[in-house]
Amino acid sequence: MTDPISDLVVRIKNANKAHIPSISFSSSSLTSSIAEVLKQEGYIENYKIISHNKKKTTIIDLKYKNLLPVIHGIKQISKPGLRVYQECKKLPYVLHGLGTAVISTSKGVMTDKEARKNKIGGEVLIYIW
Helix, strand or coil: CCCCCHHHHHHHHHHHHHHHHHHHHECCCHHHHHHHHHCCCCCEEEEEEEEECCEEEEEEEEEECCEEEECEEECCCCCCCECEEEHHHHHCHHHHHHHEEEECCCCEEEHHHHHHHHHCCCCEEEEEE
């Protein structure tokens, strides 16, 4: 797999369209950190990491409210061919602050609000609303 973030984004989009309650994908430290941020922000119910024969798999339980997905949209910003870095003063506001940008910083993966609070920039991974 060359881009685990795009795999995660596409699986979430497809599961939301099909109203599938959970998804599974190959785990890495970056994707599990993104799952932790999504859980903290209330976009997913829960996630767990399962190890089987030295291969780790992450299972995410998606969140639905009145049969509608909580995640209305998700978009990958930084890609392997074009990395997008922003300093703290230029971090994006997703839907004027109603959405969330997931940022990979030197202090770990966090939301745009946490990065502004800590005055730290980084790589903009995904937008979610």
